[in-house]
């Protein structure tokens with residue numbers, strides 16, 4: 726079994742300071758938080774940007790500001806989100822990709838969010854995949870249900886993504902696949918052979934399905950993007966969520982990968 730890759734998703738699109746004071750929203754806050762999570766054991770940073778009103782932003786300048794603040798201090802794999810609720814179109818997503826990320830998220834289909842539709846049309850998905858391939862960015866296939874796993878496999882068959890694929894199984898969002906152990910086992914069974922995968926489960930499922938992913942040989946994403954609580958009634962910080970997953974992995978006998986070990990597991994060439 727590979728060492729465990731822990732992804733930190735510190736910000737996302739939804740939580741604001743009114744929900745939890747621990748969510749980092751400015752580029753400086755995101756960078757400082759990321760470095761604390763790196764020290765705690767995270768090896769991938771999943772980045773969303775916010776504007777001055779804390780709303781999700783597709784402005785490449787915010788993404789660049791985060792990357793600039795991390796330059797020279799961050800060993801983690803930087804993974805830009807190309808999804809979320811910033812409402813951006815293809816042109817803006819392509820601009821974001823041009824900024825030199827090692828990885829980027831790629832949602833391979835459409836799904837309902839609790840309050841809106843999250844539409845990723847086939848042409849958009851294919852165009853983003855093609856651009857990531859051209860730029861040497863490894864996509865993390867964000868799959869909210871089984872059809873999206875199949876769509877990702879089809880991208881590889883069509884030459885728009887390189888095997889082995891890496892998946893993030895997004896579970897427990899209202900409107901998408903429920904976060905149950907049975908569903909996790911089934912999703913894993915649907916992955917193309919040789920794929921790597923992590924699980925990003927919402928709310929309290931982040932802990933329970935994270936533990937199962939540790940035991941099943943998968944990888945884990947934690948962070949306030951998906952879950953703002955440490956336990957019922959107690960707000961979390963990003964670094965505490967990473968620290969807990971490191972402790973659990975240790976107890977369960979699964980070593981945690983450092984950033985360069987994560988690069989090797991994911992087949993990343995590493996930064997120039």
Ligand code: MG
Pocket residue numbers: 734737771773806808809830950
């Ligand atoms: Mg995201």
